[in-house]
Amino acid sequence: MSGEVMTESTRRRLSDRQAGTVRRLTDAAVEEVRATGFDGFTVRNVARRAGVAPATAYTYFTSKNHLVTEVFWRRLSTLPPVRPSPEGPRERVVAVLREIALLVSDEPELAAACTTALLGSDPDVQELRLRIGKTIRRRLLSALNPDRAGRPTPEEGRVLNALEFAYAGALVHAGMGYSSYAEMADRLAEVVELLL
Template identity: 35%
Template sequence: MSSSAVARVTRLRDPHAQRTLTCRRVFGAAAAMLDESAGPDVSVPALAQRARIAPSALRTHFPSLDAMFAELYLARVTELPLDVDPTASPRARVSEQLRAVTLVVADEPRLAVACTGALLRNDDAAVAEARTRIAAEVRRRIAAAMGMGAWPEVLETLETLFWGALLQVESGAVSYRVMATRLDTMLALVLPEEN
C-alpha cells in the first residue's frame, strides 16, 4: 500500500559531533597559521577568521589560546593508534608508545613549541585539565605496553621519564627526535630485557 504523504525527516542534533568538527577546524587553522608564519603568534581574531567561526565561539570552546594548543596536543595523542605487539619485550612495547607520543608534533616545530609551552602553563585551569587528560592517556599507553601486573611504581617512573623529557624539549636543550632516542636509553636502564 502506498501513500502520497511525504515522509518527514527528523534531524537529531549531536552537539558532541558539532564540537568535534569545530575543534578540528580550529586545530587545522592553528597548525596552518603557525606553519605559514615566521613567528609563533596566533591571535584569537585571526584564528577565528581562519577557522571560519566567531571569536566568541572560539572563546566558548577554548578559554585561552594555551588551552586550545593543549587540547590540540591531546587530540593528536588520543588519535594515535594503540597497537601493542604481545611478542615484543615490555621495553620495546613501552618504547614504541612513548616514541609515538614524543614525536606526535616533532615534524611541526612551531606547533610543537606552542603545544609544549601551553602544556607547561600552571596558571590556566583549562590547560591543567587538558594536561590531566594527556597524563591519563600516557599512563594508559604505558600500562597497555607493560601488560597486566605492572608495578604502579614502574608506571609512575615511566611517566616521570616522559614528562621530564617533554620539559627538556621545551627548554630547548634537545629536539623531539633526540629526546625519543634518549628515552630509549632511559628505558633500557629502567626495564632490562627479559631473558
C-alpha cells in the first residue's frame, strides 16, 4: 500500500499530524456507527469520540456521508494488489469481488452506512466514489487479464461494465436489506459464472 493513501485526504494533502487526526476521526467513525447506526451518526459525535473539536472534524470532512465514504475508501485502499495466479480469470474475478464485498460484511451497521454514504451527492463523496470506482475497475481488469496494462480490449470492457453493474446492484440490494453482504459475495460469484 502506498503511503499516499494514509496521508492524503479527499480535500488536500496532510501533514503527519493532520493525517493522525484524520485517522483518529475515521477510527472513531467506525466506533460511532457501531454504537448508533447511521441514522444516529453525526460528525459532531465522531469528533467528540476522537477527542477533537467539531470544527476540526469539519475541516477534513464536509458531511457524515463524506466521513463514512472515506472509511470505505481507506479499507479498499489497504487491499493487497491483485497478483497473477495459475487460476483462471473466473476464479480471480470471483476472488476480487468477494474481497470487496466482504470489506465491511462482518460489521452490518458499517456496511449499511457505507451503502447509504456512497450514494451521497456532496462533491467530496463524488470524488471518493470516482476513486473507489476506478480502483474496483483496475482490480477487476487485473483479475480478468493480469498481463494487461492500461485499457481493456473491447470484450474485456463489456465484461467489466457488466461486473461493475452487478457489483453496484448487489451493493444496493444488500443495503436495502434484501441480502447480507456475505450473500452478496455468493451472488456475485454466480454472476461471474454466467459472464465468464
